[in-house]
Amino acid sequence: GGAHYGHQPSAPYGGAPGAYGAQGHGGQYGHGQGVAPGAPYGGYGAQPHGGHYGHHAPAGNFKLSNIPHGVNPEAHQWFQTVDTDRSGFINLKELKQALVNSNWSAFNDETCLMMINMFDKTRSGRIDMFGFSALWDFMQRWRALFQQYDRDRSGCISSMELHQALAQMGYNLSPQFSETLVQRFAVRGVRPGIQLDRFIQVCTQLQTMTQVFRERDTSMTGNVRLSYEDFLSGTVTRLM
Incomplete structure (x- = not known):
């Protein structure tokens, strides 16, 4: 039973903070409250060669001995390629150049910035090798x-497919709500639905707003008395 926003208190997405969260895979770099899965660098191709659902391939070879402890080897290889200015950090421009949807379109700025903010422990607008490794794992689960x-x-993802995904995440939302989301974030000229970048953005922000609501719905009724400014303060704090 329970509230409308998550029928299972321990559900991986609509449920308790931490399940499938960036914290579990990224340590101190994961600022999300139990954010959910995804894919690196577009579509479904986790291998460098990708294919139709592929991504920009990393170049060159790397030595396992040079990989810092706790860093995913694949993420290390990608980091070396994406860090084009060899600064030791990935900024928004570099990340955007690496992330593509299945039709090879670049990830939108909002999603890239959201992910950098999630894994940027220094609040400098960029991520280091460890933050990138945590982001890599986060993307793999989303994919x-x-x-x-x-x-x-x-x-x-069509509105029907999105509705099914949100239901699995523990959200008791109407099909009309999913349709509204798809209409809002669909890209013109692309097949009906939302691509991977918007899917990540929508679901992560939905979880953030749900967590704000959940913290105030102490009786688990699905209803709270909340001022407009309180709601904005809670969501902005978690999205930044």
Whole structure:
């Protein structure tokens, strides 16, 4: 039973903070409250060669001995390629150049910035090797979830597919709500639905807002008395 926003208190996405969260895979770099899964560098291709659901391939070789402890080897290889100015950090421009959807379109700025903010422990607007490794794991889990519901392999999640995904995450929301989200974030000229970048953005922000609501819904009724400014303060704090 319980509130409308998450029928299972321990559900991986609509439920308790921490489940499938960036904290579990990224340590101090994961600022999200139990944010959910995804894919590195576009579509479904976790391998450098990618294919139709691929991503920009990393160049060059790397030595395992040079990988810092706790850093994903694949993430290390990608970091060396994406860090084009060899600064030791990945900024918004560099991350945006690395992330592509299944039709090879670049990830939108809002999603890239959201992820940098999530894994930027210094609040400098960029992420180091460890933050990038945590982001890599975060993206891998998102990719897996996206692939699970993009059953026709169109590279887009339809409103019906989104509704099914949100239901699995523990959200008791109407099909009309999913349709509204898809209409809001669909890209013109692309097949109906939302691509991987917007899927990550929508679900992560939905979880953030749900957590704000949950903290105030102490009786788990699905209803709270909340001022407009209180709501904005809670969501802005978690999204920044």
